[in-house]
Amino acid sequence: MPSTAHTGSGPPAPSRDLPAVIEEERLPAGLEQLPEPLVEHSQRERMLNAMARSCATKGYGATTIGDVCAGARVSRATFYDLFKDKEDCFHAAMELSLADAMGRIVAVYSPDKPWATMVRDAAAAFLELLAGRPTFARMALVEAPASGERAFELYASGKRVLQSLLERGRDDPVEETAIPSSAGRAALSAAESLIVGQILAGNTERLPELLPDVVYITTVPYLGQEEALRQSREAEKAIPRADS
Amino acid sequence: MAQGTGGEKRERWRPPRGRHRLPPEVIARSQRERLLDAAVRVAAEKGYGPMTLSDLTREAGVSRTTFYELFDDKEACFLAAYDRAAEALVRRVATAFESEGEWPKRARAGLAALLEELAEEPDVARMALVDFGAAGPAAQRRHRAVLQRLTPFFDEGRDYAPGGRNLPANTSRMAIGAVAGLIGDALAEERAEDLPNLLSDVLFATLVPYIGPAAATGEVGETER
Numbered sequence: 001m002p003s004t005a006h007t008g009s010g011p012p013a014p015s016r017d018l019p020a021v022i023e024e025e026r027l028p029a030g031l032e033q034l035p036e037p038l039v040e041h042s043q044r045e046r047m048l049n050a051m052a053r054s055c056a057t058k059g060y061g062a063t064t065i066g067d068v069c070a071g072a073r074v075s076r077a078t079f080y081d082l083f084k085d086k087e088d089c090f091h092a093a094m095e096l097s098l099a100d101a102m103g104r105i106v107a108v109y110s111p112d113k114p115w116a117t118m119v120r121d122a123a124a125a126f127l128e129l130l131a132g133r134p135t136f137a138r139m140a141l142v143e144a145p146a147s148g149e150r151a152f153e154l155y156a157s158g159k160r161v162l163q164s165l166l167e168r169g170r171d172d173p174v175e176e177t178a179i180p181s182s183a184g185r186a187a188l189s190a191a192e193s194l195i196v197g198q199i200l201a202g203n204t205e206r207l208p209e210l211l212p213d214v215v216y217i218t219t220v221p222y223l224g225q226e227e228a229l230r231q232s233r234e235a236e237k238a239i240p241r242a243d244s
Numbered sequence: 245m246a247q248g249t250g251g252e253k254r255e256r257w258r259p260p261r262g263r264h265r266l267p268p269e270v271i272a273r274s275q276r277e278r279l280l281d282a283a284v285r286v287a288a289e290k291g292y293g294p295m296t297l298s299d300l301t302r303e304a305g306v307s308r309t310t311f312y313e314l315f316d317d318k319e320a321c322f323l324a325a326y327d328r329a330a331e332a333l334v335r336r337v338a339t340a341f342e343s344e345g346e347w348p349k350r351a352r353a354g355l356a357a358l359l360e361e362l363a364e365e366p367d368v369a370r371m372a373l374v375d376f377g378a379a380g381p382a383a384q385r386r387h388r389a390v391l392q393r394l395t396p397f398f399d400e401g402r403d404y405a406p407g408g409r410n411l412p413a414n415t416s417r418m419a420i421g422a423v424a425g426l427i428g429d430a431l432a433e434e435r436a437e438d439l440p441n442l443l444s445d446v447l448f449a450t451l452v453p454y455i456g457p458a459a460a461t462g463e464v465g466e467t468e469r
Binding site for chain 1: 293384385388407410411412413414415417418419420421422423424425426428429432444445446448449452453455456457458460461464
């Protein structure tokens with residue numbers, strides 16, 4: 001994160017160049033939306049999909065190349081034609097899904113929206129995306145951070161995009177109190193922890209209900225409690241209720 | 245440093261070799277402790293995934309047969325090591341927390357103790373916050389259960405804060421996640437020894453959802469003076 005001139009330890013200056021952030025992270029923005037499961041046009045995609053499914057059921061560590069081949073109905077020879085090893089295949093699966101996911105999140109960004117609205121819309125899009133794609137949710141937030149350096153780096157790059165959305169999109173910098181530069185990163189970790197807890201508890205489809213919590217924790221360092229609570233209550237109204 | 249948290253560099257006491265009269269449960273206990281120490285060290289060095297049973301038995305100086313008398317598998321041994329470390333950590337945090345009066349001061353004392361403990365025991369820290377993810381879904385749920393044991397320390401913030409009842413239901417869980425995230429980031433960058441310097445950041449992250457950015461910054465400022 002480039003440091004800024006106006007405050008020593010304060011948050012980075014707001015800026016409106018988010019597409020540049022995507023470029024920095026080497027994630028193609030605005031890919032065609034892929035249905036879940038990933039389009040199974042090719043053997044390669046079938047294998048990526050099988051990898052994601054296996055990670056969701058037994059975890060990356062326990063997944064074998066045999067699982068991927070069986071799930072994709074391909075031979076081991078075909079696997080090794082396309083991938084070096086298990087990690088290579090996982091990385092490819094993660095890369096494809098992540099690029100698509102990030103494209104969707106960044107699509108909510110608009111210079112015309114107030115910052116808080118943008119955060120809410122991005123959080124809602126993220127939660128809905130995860131809820132609609134449980135295998136991706138598990139792969140991206142549970143398996144990737146713990147499955148080797150390459151996967152971790154992809155996961156971290158996705159997180160940096162979200163962090164940039166949170167920090168750099170701000171249109172009214174907090175004058176006063178010079179909050180720590182880590183405030184945005186901490187808020188994202190807070191939201192992530194809550195989300196991962198729900199995924200591990202098997203409640204992935206109910207993630208959209210966490211929107212008021214996520215909106216509160218990500219805005220409170222910047223907007224203060226009163227306004228963050230107001231934004232959180234607004235978000236509450238926007239949640240689609242399955243029951244009731 | 246509470247006793248028996250593992251990760252010490254010095255050798256743990258071993259029963260004398262050859263014929264001796266130590267009761268079998270004393271020997272088993274010492275072997276168990278050595279295996280737990282080994283799990284912490286090996287997991288920190290090479291990660292949970294690549295860690296093998298042979299690593300554990302070699303490092304602990306016990307036979308495979310002994311290992312299987314004490315644990316079902318590698319995961320069981322790792323989880324036992326984790327539980328032992330978590331127990332010691334939570335106890336130290338609780339003691340520090342309870343030494344202060346007002347919640348922000350209690351939070352600061354507890355967090356300072358947490359950071360110091362992890363800086364003193366970087367192997368334990370790596371195991372708890374970085375490597376644990378690799379140990380599989382069951383282990384991850386266990387890890388989260390331990391993190392949630394810190395909840396009461398954060399929930400006091402609700403009672404302390406004016407309007408604390410209006411805060412979102414998951415505020416404490418999220419605040420814990422923020423602290424764990426900041427610590428995990430530092431550990432991933434191999435900066436375990438710098439952890440005590442994170443106090444301002446983790447204190448702000450802990451306080452801000454309960455008392456807002458202005459008051460949180462004030463409390464952090466007092467730390468730095």
